[in-house]
Amino acid sequence: MGEKRKTGSAAKAFTRFWNLKESSIIIMTVVFFLSVQIVNNAFLGPSNITNLLRSTSYLLITACGMTFVLISGNIDLSVCTVMGLGGILFCKFITGGMPMLFALLVTMGIAGGIGLITGYLTYTFEIPPMIMTLGMQYVAKGVINIITEGKPVYPLPEAFTDLDAVSILGIPLIAVVAVLIAAAGWIVIKRTRFGREVYAVGGNRESARLSGINVRKNFIAVYVISAMLAMFGGIAMAARVGSAQSATGSGYELNSIVACLIGGTSIEGGSGGIAGTMLGALFVMALQNGLLMLHVNVYWQQLVIGIFVVLAVIWDKYRTRLQMKKM
Numbered sequence: 001m002g003e004k005r006k007t008g009s010a011a012k013a014f015t016r017f018w019n020l021k022e023s024s025i026i027i028m029t030v031v032f033f034l035s036v037q038i039v040n041n042a043f044l045g046p047s048n049i050t051n052l053l054r055s056t057s058y059l060l061i062t063a064c065g066m067t068f069v070l071i072s073g074n075i076d077l078s079v080c081t082v083m084g085l086g087g088i089l090f091c092k093f094i095t096g097g098m099p100m101l102f103a104l105l106v107t108m109g110i111a112g113g114i115g116l117i118t119g120y121l122t123y124t125f126e127i128p129p130m131i132m133t134l135g136m137q138y139v140a141k142g143v144i145n146i147i148t149e150g151k152p153v154y155p156l157p158e159a160f161t162d163l164d165a166v167s168i169l170g171i172p173l174i175a176v177v178a179v180l181i182a183a184a185g186w187i188v189i190k191r192t193r194f195g196r197e198v199y200a201v202g203g204n205r206e207s208a209r210l211s212g213i214n215v216r217k218n219f220i221a222v223y224v225i226s227a228m229l230a231m232f233g234g235i236a237m238a239a240r241v242g243s244a245q246s247a248t249g250s251g252y253e254l255n256s257i258v259a260c261l262i263g264g265t266s267i268e269g270g271s272g273g274i275a276g277t278m279l280g281a282l283f284v285m286a287l288q289n290g291l292l293m294l295h296v297n298v299y300w301q302q303l304v305i306g307i308f309v310v311l312a313v314i315w316d317k318y319r320t321r322l323q324m325k326k327m
Helices: 002-019 023-039 046-071 079-095 100-124 129-148 158-165 173-191 193-203 205-210 215-241 252-262 274-293 298-326
Strands: none
Touching: 023 274, 046 079, 046 173, 046 193, 046 215, 046 252, 046 274, 079 100, 079 129, 079 215, 079 252, 100 129, 100 215, 158 173, 158 215, 173 193, 173 215, 173 274, 193 205, 193 215, 205 215, 252 274, 252 298, 274 298
């Protein structure tokens, strides 16, 4: 009887784990980590883990904002250039003598303005989010080129660049900050009225409107969150590199979307969460890092990542159909 109970408990535990939205990404991550470690035992070494945590942190910060946007049924293709613009503006401010804290507040205020414009125009004029945010991507890129004339912003104050070397109990400061941002995002999306409204708008916009939810306000809010987190990520990357460059954030719009999708956030809106995004961000950066350590050609790396994008979308569609059948 005791053995049967243990077997039954194990089966129930496995079923609960399998039913989790994050189960597939957990399995993929563990298998990938072990596979790369077997081929190259430096993969899980302290130095590489530290580098992996740093690179994951920049993506996680941006992907948290993308999670809000995707759950609401929208998309944001402007995060790459908004990241670059954030780094450029902040570094221009501090090299011009502005105190770092005040420069951060001003930059975040500008980010909020960009998000407000994006959300307001998208909703008011019923512009497809993909088109609107693609347009904002070009606008931000134009502003970057006007400000920098194609030149990086440097040298930066040591008080700023030294932040990248700070660690807490051996964990890079940026990784701690990224986890705190993710934790705050999880609380907001799962434990607040606003979070419930984001899910409702993403699930069925018209039903949400009829139930009294201010859809326009919701649109604006998720894009403000996305823009602010993207700019903050750009600032953090500038500290890492030691300069602000126009190419900062290149490719992050795709990587952040992939991190969300692999982590269980639906491209159609209405479902997903920050916990899955954390795992998705880790997997995406571990994939790039692992392929690099295995000396895989950079062109093949892009192919592999592209395949995972397609598989993530297919899995999302398959999971959605399964949920519909259960209902």
